[in-house]
Amino acid sequence: MAAEFSRCVEYGLGLSKRVFYGKESVPDPSAMTRSSESYLPEAPMVYAVVPDPSIVDNPDIPSYQPYVHGMCEPPALIPLHMHGIAMEIESYLDTAFVTVSGTWRVHCVAAGKRCDCRVAVPLGDKGSLLGVEAEITGRSYSTQLITAEDTTDKEKVAKDGYFLKRQIYTLKVPQVYGGSFLSFKIRWSQKLLYHAGQFSLSIPFSFPACVNPVAKKILKGEKILLNVNTGIDAEVLCQSTSHPLKEVRRQSGRLSFSYEAEVSSWSSAGFSFSYSVCSSDLFGGMLLQSPSLRDFDDREMFCFYLFPGNSQTRKVFKKEVIFIIDISGSMLGDPLENAKNALLASLSNLNRDDTFNIIAFNGEVHLFSSSMELATNEAMLKAKEWASTNLTANGGTNILLPLKQAMQLLAKTSDSIPFIFLITDGAVEDEREICTIMKGYLTSAGSVCPCISTFGIGLYCNHYFLQMLAQIGKGYYDAAYDADSIDYKMQRLFTSASSVILANITIDTLECLDSLELFPSHIPDLSSGSPLIISGRYEGSFPDSIKVRGTLADMSNFVIDLKVQRTKEFPLDQVLARRHIDMLTAHAWLLGSKELEEKVSKMSKQTGVPSEYTCMILVQSPQTDNGKRVPESITIQGVYSKFTQLNKTESNRQKVIVLGNLGVGFGNLKATVENKAPASEEVKPADPTELLFNAASNCCSQVLDRVCCMCFIRTCSHMNNQCAILLTQVCAALACFECINCCFELFAG
Structure with missing residues (x-):
C-alpha cells in the first residue's frame, strides 16, 4: 500500500505541472522530482485526491489547457500548498503529546470543481493517533472513538482510514472545492527514547519543497512550543535540539522552549530534542493523583518511576x-x-x-x-x-x-x-x-x-x-x-x-494498599538502558516517602527512600493510558474475558487512546446557515445514533465517516501456516463502488480474453446492427450477473 501511495504522489506531482501560476510565479522544478522513497510523508501532509485529471488547474487563474482524456486509477495524489504550521509538544516522563495545527489550500483544483482530500500523519516511535479536527469552508469534522460492538455493520462500509505503514496513518475528508482553505489539528502521543542517561525525542517534521506556496509575497509562519515536565525535583539540562529553540521558562524539573519565525521555506528536517537530569546515581519518585469526575474508575492513581542515572560506575549483573x-x-x-x-x-x-x-x-x-x-x-x-x-x-x-x-x-x-x-x-x-x-x-x-x-x-x-x-x-x-x-x-x-543493575525490586508500601491493580503485574529489574515505570490504581493511603529495596550486582542489598507527592499538573491518566490499555488487552486476550474487554473499551473512549475494542469515526459537526458551528455537545449515544443511520440516506453518509480500528490485531494463524512474509501495512479496504465497477469490467474482459483480438475486430467489422445489439445485451447481462454476485458477497459477509 505504501508503494501504491508513493506512485500516486509521483503521478500527482506530474499532474500538478499543469497548474499555471502566472508569469512571475514559477515553481521550483526540483520540488517536483524526488526519489521514490521520499514520496512517503515525513511530516503531517494533506493531498488532493484526483480521479479526473481534467479538474487540475489553478483556481485563481484558469490556464485553458487541452482537455485530458481518461481517469486516474488509482487516483493521483497532489500535495497541497501549506500556508501555516504550528507544533506544540508536552513531554511527561517517557511520553510526549504532539499537537500539529496547520492550514493548507487546494491550489491545484479548478474553481467550482471538487475533490476529496487525504491527510497523512506519520507518527513517532510507538505513536498513537489521539484525534483529528478539520475546519473547511462551511464544514467541520472531528474524530470520535466508539465501541467495536457499536459498529456491527462496519465491514459493509468502506473504511476511509488506514495505515500506509504501521507508523503512517491516513484518512480522507470528502468533497472540498478548489481554492478552499483547510485547517487541521492533529494530535498523537509517542515515546521518548532513553540512552546513556538522556531522554531523546524525535518527531516527523520534514516538509518537501512542493508544499511551499509559489507566490513569493506569501509569508510562511512556523511555530514550535515545547514543554518538558519530568516530575522530578532536580535540574534538567537541554543536551541537543534540531531547531533554534529559545528558553522561555526554567523551574525545578521543568523546561519550556519556543521557536517562531517567518520562513522562506518550511522545515526540511525532523524535530529532535534531548535532555538529561542532573544525577550521578539512581533517582526516582512516586506521583499520586485523584481520578477526574468523568473517570469510570474511582480508585486513586499512582506512578512509581526509578531512573538509572548517568553514572557509568554501577556494576552490571553477569x-x-x-x-x-x-x-x-x-x-x-x-x-x-x-x-x-x-x-x-x-x-x-x-x-x-x-x-x-x-x-x-x-x-x-x-x-x-x-x-x-x-x-x-x-x-x-x-x-x-x-x-x-x-x-x-x-x-x-x-x-x-x-x-x-x-x-x-x-x-x-x-x-x-x-x-x-x-x-x-x-x-x-x-x-x-x-x-x-x-x-x-x-x-x-x-x-x-x-x-x-x-x-x-x-x-x-x-x-x-x-x-x-x-x-x-x-x-x-x-x-x-x-x-x-x-x-x-x-x-x-x-x-x-x-544491562541489569538492580534486581529483585520491592516497594514496601504496595503490600498495605487495598484493591491494588499493578501495571505490569510483576516488577521488572532496573536496567542501565531503560527507566523503570510502575503504575496502577489503589485504595488506601501512601506515606510521605516510600522505601524501595533491591539487590545490586555485587549481591549487596540496596535501599532508597523516595518522596511521594500529589500532582495536579501531571495528566497521569493520559500519560499511563497507552501502557494500561496494552497490558489490559494482553490479559483480556489470555483470559478471554469480556469484562476486561469492556474495561479497555471504556478506558479507550475516556482517554481518546485507540484500542483493539474501539473504532474511530470522523463526525461532521452541525453547521448554521452562515457556516459557523452550532455549539453542541456530541455524546457517544449521539454518535452511535448517527452511525446506525449511515446506510439509510446519503446525507447521513456525509456526516459520519468510518475510519476503522487502529489496533494491530491478535495475529494471523493462516498467514503463519502459509509462511507469508511479515506484513508491515494493512490491506487497503475496498470501496463497494469500485468493487462493482471492477466486477462488471472483469466479466467483459474475461469474455474478450478468450477471443483472438484480430479475429474479434474482423468479425465486428462485418457485423450488422441486430448482431451488435444482441452482443451488447449479452455483455450487459453478464455484467449484471457479476454485479449481483458481488453484492451478495458484500452484504452476505
Whole structure:
C-alpha cells in the first residue's frame, strides 16, 4: 500500500505541472522530482485526491489547457500548498503529546470543481493517533472513538482510514472545492527514547519543497512550543535540539522552549530534542493523583518511576543469554538477514564472563551448543559461522519447543541473571498454553528465574501474546513492522533488557494498599538502558516517602527512600493510558474475558487512546446557515445514533465517516501456516463502488480474453446492427450477473 501511495504522489506531482501560476510565479522544478522513497510523508501532509485529471488547474487563474482524456486509477495524489504550521509538544516522563495545527489550500483544483482530500500523519516511535479536527469552508469534522460492538455493520462500509505503514496513518475528508482553505489539528502521543542517561525525542517534521506556496509575497509562519515536565525535583539540562529553540521558562524539573519565525521555506528536517537530569546515581519518585469526575474508575492513581542515572560506575549483573530466533519460511530474505545481524551485534556486546546460546526454530529446534558457552572471541567466531550455515528460512513455526529447551539450559543458573530473547514473526495455536506453561516454570524456579523478553516482526504475529509472555517473564517487549527497522530495534531491546543493575525490586508500601491493580503485574529489574515505570490504581493511603529495596550486582542489598507527592499538573491518566490499555488487552486476550474487554473499551473512549475494542469515526459537526458551528455537545449515544443511520440516506453518509480500528490485531494463524512474509501495512479496504465497477469490467474482459483480438475486430467489422445489439445485451447481462454476485458477497459477509 505504501508503494501504491508513493506512485500516486509521483503521478500527482506530474499532474500538478499543469497548474499555471502566472508569469512571475514559477515553481521550483526540483520540488517536483524526488526519489521514490521520499514520496512517503515525513511530516503531517494533506493531498488532493484526483480521479479526473481534467479538474487540475489553478483556481485563481484558469490556464485553458487541452482537455485530458481518461481517469486516474488509482487516483493521483497532489500535495497541497501549506500556508501555516504550528507544533506544540508536552513531554511527561517517557511520553510526549504532539499537537500539529496547520492550514493548507487546494491550489491545484479548478474553481467550482471538487475533490476529496487525504491527510497523512506519520507518527513517532510507538505513536498513537489521539484525534483529528478539520475546519473547511462551511464544514467541520472531528474524530470520535466508539465501541467495536457499536459498529456491527462496519465491514459493509468502506473504511476511509488506514495505515500506509504501521507508523503512517491516513484518512480522507470528502468533497472540498478548489481554492478552499483547510485547517487541521492533529494530535498523537509517542515515546521518548532513553540512552546513556538522556531522554531523546524525535518527531516527523520534514516538509518537501512542493508544499511551499509559489507566490513569493506569501509569508510562511512556523511555530514550535515545547514543554518538558519530568516530575522530578532536580535540574534538567537541554543536551541537543534540531531547531533554534529559545528558553522561555526554567523551574525545578521543568523546561519550556519556543521557536517562531517567518520562513522562506518550511522545515526540511525532523524535530529532535534531548535532555538529561542532573544525577550521578539512581533517582526516582512516586506521583499520586485523584481520578477526574468523568473517570469510570474511582480508585486513586499512582506512578512509581526509578531512573538509572548517568553514572557509568554501577556494576552490571553477569548474565546467561539465550537467543530464540524464528527461521520459518516466512522469515526468508531481509527479515531473517536483519535479525541475524542484530543477534550477532548483540552477542559482540556481551562481557567475557557472560555465557550464551542460540536456538533456531521452525517446526523443529536447532541448537548452537548443547550447553551454555562463555562469550570468548573463539565462541563468537563459531557462533557467526553457525549462524551463516544454520539460520536459513524454511519450515513451519513451533514456539513452545525452543522455550522448553531454553528453560532446561538455564535451570542450573545460580550466580547470574538468565535471559531469554524470543524473536518471531508468526502466530501459533497454543499461545495461551505457552503462557500457562511458562508461568508454571517461573513459579517453580525459585529466586533465580529467567527474564523473558520478546520481539515481534510484522503484523502476522500476535503482539499481545508476546506482551503477555514478557509480562510473565518480567522482561521487555518491542516490535518492528518493517524489515529495515529490525536490526536497530532488536539491538535496542537487548540493551534495554540485559544491562541489569538492580534486581529483585520491592516497594514496601504496595503490600498495605487495598484493591491494588499493578501495571505490569510483576516488577521488572532496573536496567542501565531503560527507566523503570510502575503504575496502577489503589485504595488506601501512601506515606510521605516510600522505601524501595533491591539487590545490586555485587549481591549487596540496596535501599532508597523516595518522596511521594500529589500532582495536579501531571495528566497521569493520559500519560499511563497507552501502557494500561496494552497490558489490559494482553490479559483480556489470555483470559478471554469480556469484562476486561469492556474495561479497555471504556478506558479507550475516556482517554481518546485507540484500542483493539474501539473504532474511530470522523463526525461532521452541525453547521448554521452562515457556516459557523452550532455549539453542541456530541455524546457517544449521539454518535452511535448517527452511525446506525449511515446506510439509510446519503446525507447521513456525509456526516459520519468510518475510519476503522487502529489496533494491530491478535495475529494471523493462516498467514503463519502459509509462511507469508511479515506484513508491515494493512490491506487497503475496498470501496463497494469500485468493487462493482471492477466486477462488471472483469466479466467483459474475461469474455474478450478468450477471443483472438484480430479475429474479434474482423468479425465486428462485418457485423450488422441486430448482431451488435444482441452482443451488447449479452455483455450487459453478464455484467449484471457479476454485479449481483458481488453484492451478495458484500452484504452476505
